[in-house]
Structures are given as C-alpha cells and as structure tokens.
Amino acid sequence: MLDIDYIRKNIDKIRDLIKIGRADSSKVNVDEWLKLDDDRSSLIHKVELLRFERNKISSQLKSRPDQQTLEKLSNLKEEISQIEADLKRIESRWREILDWIPNVPYNEVPDGRSSEDNVEIKAWHPGVGYFSSEKLGRSEESGKFMPMCGTNADTEFSPVPHWDIGTKLGLFDLEAGAKVSGSRFYFLKGDGALLIYATFDLMLKKLISEGFTPLIVPVLVRERALYGSSHFPADADQVYKVESKNTEDPESDLFLVGSSEPSNFCYFADRILDLSKPIKITAQSPCFRTEVGSWGKDVRGIKRAHQFEKIEMNIIMEADDEKARQMHEYLLSLNEWLLQTLEIPYHVINMCVGDLGYYAACKKYDVEFWTPSQQCYTELMSNSITTDYQARRLNIKYRDENGRLRYAYTLNDTAVTHRILIAILEHYQQSDGSLKIPEALRDYLKKDVIYP
Missing domain, CATH: 3.30.930.10 (Bira Bifunctional Protein; Domain 2)
Structure with a gap:
C-alpha cells in the first residue's frame, strides 16, 4: 500500500491514475476516501481523548467511588464503545478503497494505456x-x-x-x-x-x-x-x-x-x-x-x-x-x-x-x-x-x-x-x-x- 500521508498530499496523482486506467474507477472513489479519511482522523482523535479522560478518572478512584463518578465512567464507556463501532465501520470502507490504490509510477515510465x-x-x-x-x-x-x-x-x-x-x-x-x-x-x-x-x-x-x-x-x-x-x-x-x-x-x-x-x-x-x-x-x-x-x-x-x-x-x-x-x-x-x-x-x-x-x-x-x-x-x-x-x-x-x-x-x-x-x-x-x-x-x- 502507499503511505497515507503521501496519498493525502498527492491526491491529484491518484486521480490521474484513474483517468489513465491504472486504477479501477469503480473501486477507487477518491472523494469518498478523502471524506472517510477525515472522519476516521476525527473519530480517532475523539476516542483517544475519551480514553484519556476515562483512564484519568479510573486512576483517581477511591475504594468506594461516589455514584456520580460511576455514572460518568459508565457514560464514557458507552460513548467510547459507540465511537469504536463507528470507527470500525469507517475504517473497513477506508481500507477497502485504499487496497485498490496502486503504486505511483516513476517519472521514466511511459504514458499510455495499453x-x-x-x-x-x-x-x-x-x-x-x-x-x-x-x-x-x-x-x-x-x-x-x-x-x-x-x-x-x-x-x-x-x-x-x-x-x-x-x-x-x-x-x-x-x-x-x-x-x-x-x-x-x-x-x-x-x-x-x-x-x-x-x-x-x-x-x-x-x-x-x-x-x-x-x-x-x-x-x-x-x-x-x-x-x-x-x-x-x-x-x-x-x-x-x-x-x-x-x-x-x-x-x-x-x-x-x-x-x-x-x-x-x-x-x-x-x-x-x-x-x-x-x-x-x-x-x-x-x-x-x-x-x-x-x-x-x-x-x-x-x-x-x-x-x-x-x-x-x-x-x-x-x-x-x-x-x-x-x-x-x-x-x-x-x-x-x-x-x-x-x-x-x-x-x-x-x-x-x-x-x-x-x-x-x-x-x-x-x-x-x-x-x-x-x-x-x-x-x-x-x-x-x-x-x-x-x-x-x-x-x-x-x-x-x-x-x-x-x-x-x-x-x-x-x-x-x-x-x-x-x-x-x-x-x-x-x-x-x-x-x-x-x-x-x-x-x-x-x-x-x-x-x-
């Protein structure tokens, strides 16, 4: 696979590969992948913050935590679980498209289709x-x-x-x-x-x-x-x-x-x-x-x-x-x-x-x-x-x-x-x-x- 950062910075090269027939346009929807990539990054950031908050609260728990703290932990667990499910679904489609993106040819490779x-x-x-x-x-x-x-x-x-x-x-x-x-x-x-x-x-x-x-x-x-x-x-x-x-x-x-x-x-x-x-x-x-x-x-x-x-x-x-x-x-x-x-x-x-x-x-x-x-x-x-x-x-x-x-x-x-x-x-x-x-x-x- 290609480096993810490279794809983000060179998305026009991927579009060109589709135009010339090197990539399968029915498998590589560039706009969809970019949207999924943004959503994936956002969810990863969000779930990491929630995990940090959960771990911080858990580390400060007393032997007998109060009800408010327990409820907060329960809500965090539920929210994290939901985001992880969304992230798994998005990553599946994100990866599916990524797997169909070919390597980018060297400059000395001739242009052409056949x-x-x-x-x-x-x-x-x-x-x-x-x-x-x-x-x-x-x-x-x-x-x-x-x-x-x-x-x-x-x-x-x-x-x-x-x-x-x-x-x-x-x-x-x-x-x-x-x-x-x-x-x-x-x-x-x-x-x-x-x-x-x-x-x-x-x-x-x-x-x-x-x-x-x-x-x-x-x-x-x-x-x-x-x-x-x-x-x-x-x-x-x-x-x-x-x-x-x-x-x-x-x-x-x-x-x-x-x-x-x-x-x-x-x-x-x-x-x-x-x-x-x-x-x-x-x-x-x-x-x-x-x-x-x-x-x-x-x-x-x-x-x-x-x-x-x-x-x-x-x-x-x-x-x-x-x-x-x-x-x-x-x-x-x-x-x-x-x-x-x-x-x-x-x-x-x-x-x-x-x-x-x-x-x-x-x-x-x-x-x-x-x-x-x-x-x-x-x-x-x-x-x-x-x-x-x-x-x-x-x-x-x-x-x-x-x-x-x-x-x-x-x-x-x-x-x-x-x-x-x-x-x-x-x-x-x-x-x-x-x-x-x-x-x-x-x-x-x-x-x-x-x-x-």
Whole structure:
C-alpha cells in the first residue's frame, strides 16, 4: 500500500491514475476516501481523548467511588464503545478503497494505456548484438529487423510452431494433459522435461554464483501472503482457492500461488532486517493461474497454462529510489545473460503506466523473445520495482543509518519459466524436423541433437 500521508498530499496523482486506467474507477472513489479519511482522523482523535479522560478518572478512584463518578465512567464507556463501532465501520470502507490504490509510477515510465504504448529500450540478436536506437520504437518495432527463421537453423526455411515440432519430437503431450486435468494442462516428457531441467539448472547455478539464497517454498499460502504481494484484491480472480477440508485448520483458506513471490516476501513479514546489503533470494516452484480473461487466447501449445514451472528472483533492500533503479537493471542483466547464453533473440520493453500489471509495480520491464513461426514477440520475463508498497502490507522494516525504522523496498523478477522451451523449439529446429540442443545445455542432456 502507499503511505497515507503521501496519498493525502498527492491526491491529484491518484486521480490521474484513474483517468489513465491504472486504477479501477469503480473501486477507487477518491472523494469518498478523502471524506472517510477525515472522519476516521476525527473519530480517532475523539476516542483517544475519551480514553484519556476515562483512564484519568479510573486512576483517581477511591475504594468506594461516589455514584456520580460511576455514572460518568459508565457514560464514557458507552460513548467510547459507540465511537469504536463507528470507527470500525469507517475504517473497513477506508481500507477497502485504499487496497485498490496502486503504486505511483516513476517519472521514466511511459504514458499510455495499453501494450501499444510500451517503449522498447533494447533489442538483441546473436548475429548482430544490440540493435541501434534507430531500430527501436513502441511495442514491437524492432521485430521488423528480426529473422524469418530460427537463429540456429541449418538453412533458411519457414519454422513450424512449437506445438507441432514439440509433439512430433515427443517432448510434450497436450492430449494427455487435457485428459488428466482439462484444458491448458500438459505433460513434458523425456528430452522435453530434460530441456527444462537443464535450463533451470543453468539459471539457478548462475543465481547462486551471484549471491542469491535459494529457497524451497510453500505453494499453498494464506490470504495474507497474496495480499502482501498485492496480488489480492486486484488479481484475486487469477488465483485458485483450495477448500480447506480435512486439514488441521479448516477455517483458514489456502490459495495456490501464481509465483513464489508471495511466499518469498511473506517469509520476511513482521521482521526488522539488516539491510546493510540487499537480501537476494530465489525459488523454483510450480505456479498456478486461472487465466481468467485469457480464455480463447493461445489455446494451442504450452504458452498459456494453468500450471507451470518458474524460477523467481526477489530482492529486499533499503528505501532508496536510485539504488532501486540500479538493482532493477542488475536483475535485467541476469535475464539477458540467460537469453544471450542460449542465443535467443529478444527485446526489452519499458511498460507504460496502463500496462504495469499488478498494483505494487511502479516500474516494470518485460523481456520477450522473438518467435519466428508467428513473427512476433512472446513474453518470457518480467522485472518490477515495487518500492515500499509490499513491505508496508507485510510490515517488513529495517533501521536506516540514523537508527530510524523504515519500510524496505522490494523488487521481483521472473528468472525463467517453461516458456523457455518454446524459445528453444523456435530457434533450434532444423529443416529435417530435428532439434539442435543449445551448446550450454548439451552436457546436461548428453546429446547434441534430438531426432524425430
């Protein structure tokens, strides 16, 4: 959540977020919240004065107080009780609106409402290196200069979609996934599974060498974890809720995570941390998403699934915007390291205000790989600064150099997901229907080529 004083002093910025579509106007009534905020402050002040008066009288009571004093105490108790009830009602609505107010974007975040307004900041191809700025623009401008076929193809030919070559090579089974669990589920088999294991192993070793602490985390979490990461309430429809029957705590609802991020950050909830240097953590986990709003999109293949594997990178650091920007670029460099190691062409886009995604983000990069068979980019990684938005919800603090308690800053990054298999299939398929193994993964698979 945002700092309350910041909202009060910058209410026009919140109004602007509503106008551009970043905040939901049906959930964030600014005028109502301001009125509730005034009423809340007034009631808090009033009830504190009454409690002070009550406590003062109680401390001066004799062993046998007179009737007038007893009546005054009784009236004070009743008045305090009524104000507390009013305060509880007002705070409930005040908090409800507050939870829908998103983080305020950094100045360098592009204006705009949709993906068409996102701005490319980099594009890379293994045979070219980084593209010149003249080849970059909005959305997918650099795609005009990307290849028609895979970067590791044996000759120029029209590549087939990942679902065709993956099925022919026996790397995954979509029909079996649908039979067992329904649509948007799949089995990875044999070399398909090994390619994922190999890529994830490559990335995890890199992160450990960079000083990240690996975690194995719960993927069933309580509501607080998802609220803390800001996936609740705004993205609650993307989350699977599990009926808590036959459990030790049947009254406590549990939810399947769409990323290990909620688990990772909630691990540090209600703590005062030593942030003399940033805390860097990583976790690989299965992830689950309902994909509400995407039904009917990307129905073929494994791109959009209800369950998938993912490695998450998270950082907790001191509250410093410039250092957060530096750490943001550092996380991006790790994303780029993986794709350049695998020789997968990609671009990086600075997401516009209206396309920042979940409400904690104040700046976000998406890394998308080039998909030759579709002649478009496919999202693979996201990388966000969330300032102290999540830390305020989770009560994660540290002491600054003056000993003052402050809320920490957090950052998150998708290190790699199952979609990396799509990128490999697109860029390493050969004209005879075989698949070359990326050089960096060959020791793991003990082969150079997968044949039909």
